[in-house]
Amino acid sequence: xxxxxxxxxxxxxRRFISLMAQSIGLxxxxxxxxxxxxxxxxxxxxxLRPPGxxxxxxxxxxxxxxxxxxxxxxxxxxxxxxxxxxMPVGTPYFIPREIPCYMCTDIPCVPVCPTGALDESSVSxxxxxxxxxxxKKAKMGLAVVDEESCIAFWGIQCDACYRxxxxxxxxITLEYKRNTRTGKHAYLVPKVISxxxxxxxxxxxxxxxxxxxxxxxxxxxxxxxxxxxxxxxWDKADEKRLKNVSxxxxxxxxxxxxxxxxxxxxxxxxxNNE
Amino acid sequence: MSNLWKNYRFLALRRFxxxxxxxxxxxxxxxxxxxxxxxxxSSNLFQAIPLSxxxxxxxxxxxxxxxxxxxLIGGFIILVFYMSIGGRAFCSWVCPxxxxxxTANWLRRKLYLDKIEKKVWLSKNVRYWVFGLALVLSFLSxxxxxxxxxxxxxxxxxxxxxxxxxxxxxxxxFLFDLFAVKxxxxxHLCPLGAFYSLVSKQNVLVVKHNxxxxxxxxxxxxxxxxxxxxxxxxxRSGDVVFGECxxxxxxxxxxxxxxLSFGVRDYINKNG
Numbered sequence: 001x002x003x004x005x006x007x008x009x010x011x012x013x014r015r016f017i018s019l020m021a022q023s024i025g026l027x028x029x030x031x032x033x034x035x036x037x038x039x040x041x042x043x044x045x046x047x048l049r050p051p052g053x054x055x056x057x058x059x060x061x062x063x064x065x066x067x068x069x070x071x072x073x074x075x076x077x078x079x080x081x082x083x084x085x086x087m088p089v090g091t092p093y094f095i096p097r098e099i100p101c102y103m104c105t106d107i108p109c110v111p112v113c114p115t116g117a118l119d120e121s122s123v124s125x126x127x128x129x130x131x132x133x134x135x136k137k138a139k140m141g142l143a144v145v146d147e148e149s150c151i152a153f154w155g156i157q158c159d160a161c162y163r164x165x166x167x168x169x170x171x172i173t174l175e176y177k178r179n180t181r182t183g184k185h186a187y188l189v190p191k192v193i194s195x196x197x198x199x200x201x202x203x204x205x206x207x208x209x210x211x212x213x214x215x216x217x218x219x220x221x222x223x224x225x226x227x228x229x230x231x232x233x234w235d236k237a238d239e240k241r242l243k244n245v246s247x248x249x250x251x252x253x254x255x256x257x258x259x260x261x262x263x264x265x266x267x268x269x270x271x272n273n274e
Numbered sequence: 275m276s277n278l279w280k281n282y283r284f285l286a287l288r289r290f291x292x293x294x295x296x297x298x299x300x301x302x303x304x305x306x307x308x309x310x311x312x313x314x315x316s317s318n319l320f321q322a323i324p325l326s327x328x329x330x331x332x333x334x335x336x337x338x339x340x341x342x343x344x345x346l347i348g349g350f351i352i353l354v355f356y357m358s359i360g361g362r363a364f365c366s367w368v369c370p371x372x373x374x375x376x377t378a379n380w381l382r383r384k385l386y387l388d389k390i391e392k393k394v395w396l397s398k399n400v401r402y403w404v405f406g407l408a409l410v411l412s413f414l415s416x417x418x419x420x421x422x423x424x425x426x427x428x429x430x431x432x433x434x435x436x437x438x439x440x441x442x443x444x445x446x447x448f449l450f451d452l453f454a455v456k457x458x459x460x461x462h463l464c465p466l467g468a469f470y471s472l473v474s475k476q477n478v479l480v481v482k483h484n485x486x487x488x489x490x491x492x493x494x495x496x497x498x499x500x501x502x503x504x505x506x507x508x509x510r511s512g513d514v515v516f517g518e519c520x521x522x523x524x525x526x527x528x529x530x531x532x533x534l535s536f537g538v539r540d541y542i543n544k545n546g
Contacts, residue, residue, distance in 0.1 A: 027407050034407070038415045038422050060417045061339045064330055065427060066316035067435055071303055082438025083428060089440075090315070090421070090431055114316050114324055114344040115334070 044086055045221055047093045048199065050078055051101065051138035052110045052123040056220065062117035065090030069109040069118060075102050078109060094140075096201020096216050103135045103166050103200050136167065141199025141216040142223060143172070143192045150213035152189045155179045161190050161214045164206030171197040190214065194223070284523030291367050299434045314368070314430045315421065316345060324348030329469040333418035336409045353473065361477035362470040365460060366499075366522035370433065371426045374444055375460050378451035379499070388456060396455045396462045398502065398518075405465035405472075420465055457499050460520075471517040479521055480539045481514040483507055487533035494525035494534060513539050 070078040077099045081087040110118045125134040147153045165172045179185040201216045228245045232238040298310040316326040326348030411419035432440040490508045495501045503516035526534045
C-alpha cells in the first residue's frame, strides 16, 4: 500500500481511520455547540402561541416555520419570531398588550397550518353531527391578576378588564366584597375563571394601569399542579380524578417505617434537643 | 448589447426567478396577493398546491413529529421536481443566500483574495457531515435542528416578515465567504445543498461538454462554484453528472467556444 506514494508514511487504512476519527470528533464538537444553542433557544418560557397550538415541546417539534398563520391573521396579532427576539426563530407568537387575539369565530390562523402544529381538533366541537370551529375552546394562556397593582383591589371602581373580555361574565367575573376601610363601599374585584379563559389578552390590552395588572401567561407558567395527594372530598366529580391512582408508597424514608402517631410526636432527632 | 445578454443570460434569468419568488412571498404578507404564501420551509401556491422543504420534513421526522398529509404531499412535489428535473437548481435559482454568497465571491475576485489564499482548509465533504449531524441532532433535541439556525430561512423570513437581528447572521456568512473560505457556505457547509446534491444524481437537466470545441481557457472553472464537477472539461465530451452541480449556467455563459451547453442527460451512453 504505502509504496504507491513516496510521501505516504502511514497506510491507507490508518489514514482512513484517522480521518474518520477527526471527522467524528469535529462533528461531536460542532454538535455540542449546536445543541447548546438549540436548548437555550427552546427554553424561553414566556411565549404565547396561536389558538390550537400543541403543548410547547410538541409545537416546536411540528412547527415548520412557514408563517402562514401570521399571514392569515386579520388583525396582525401574530408575529414571527426574529433573531434577537429571544424565542425560537421563525415560530409564531403574540404580545397581548400590543395586539391581543380577537378570537375570530372562523379562526383563520389554524386551518392554514400545514403540519398540524396548530391542531384544528383542539378548537373544534361537534354540532348537529358536523364538526365546527369553536374558538372558546382555545387555551392560548391564562389571565392572572396582580392584586397589588390592580386598582379594583384598592376599592376604586374599575371594570375595564371585565368589560373587555369577549366571554363577558364567563371568563372574568366581578366579586363583591365589603370595604372595611370606608365602611360603606364595596370592592368589585375581577376574578379569572381559569377553565373558561382562553388567554386572548383583551383584558391585558384594556387594563388602565401603566403596566397591566392583569396579564396573560402561558398555562404551564401560570398554573400549578395538584397532583394526586389532595382531593375535594365533598365533590363527586373531583373524587373521580383519583379513581386510577396507584396506592403504592413511592418515597421510603426511615420515617415511613413508623406509624403516623410516632412520627408526629417525635421530630426524629431533627433539632437535636436532649 | 446582445453580447451582454449572451454573457449573462442565465445569471439574469436566475436573479429574475430568485427576486420574483421573493417578491411573491413578500407581497403575500405586505399586499395580500395570495399567489405564493408562506416561506421556503412550507408554502402554498394559489392557495391550493402545498409545497414543503423535504429536508425540513426529514429533520422533523427525525425529531419525532407526526407529519400531516399536507406537508408530505408538498415535500413530495418539491423532492420529485428536483430529483427528476432540476437537480441542485434550488441553490442557484431559488435560494436567497445565493445572492449573498455570489456577491462575496464576486468581491473576492475583484479584491484578488483568491490569489493570496494558499490553501482551502475546509473540505467540500464537511457539508455531508453537517447534513448527517442535522438529522442526529434533530433526533436528540426533538426539534428540526438546522431549521433553528438556518441562515437561508432567516434571510427568507426576514425579507417576508422582518429581519430583526437576522441581518447579523447573513453578514457573518457574507464575511465568512468573502474572507475565510471561497464558497465557504454554499460549497462546504450548507446541509440543504448537501441534501439536494445527494438526491439529484439522476436528474434530467445537465451541463454538456463538447470537448473538440474546448480551447482549455479554463474560464468555466474560474467561475464555477463547484469546480470539481467540471472534471471532464478539456478531457472528453459528455455530461456533467455530479449532483453537486447547481445548474447555475455560469460556465456556459463564460465559454466563448461553445463547448458547454444545457441539455438532457444521456442515460444510455454514460461516457458520451
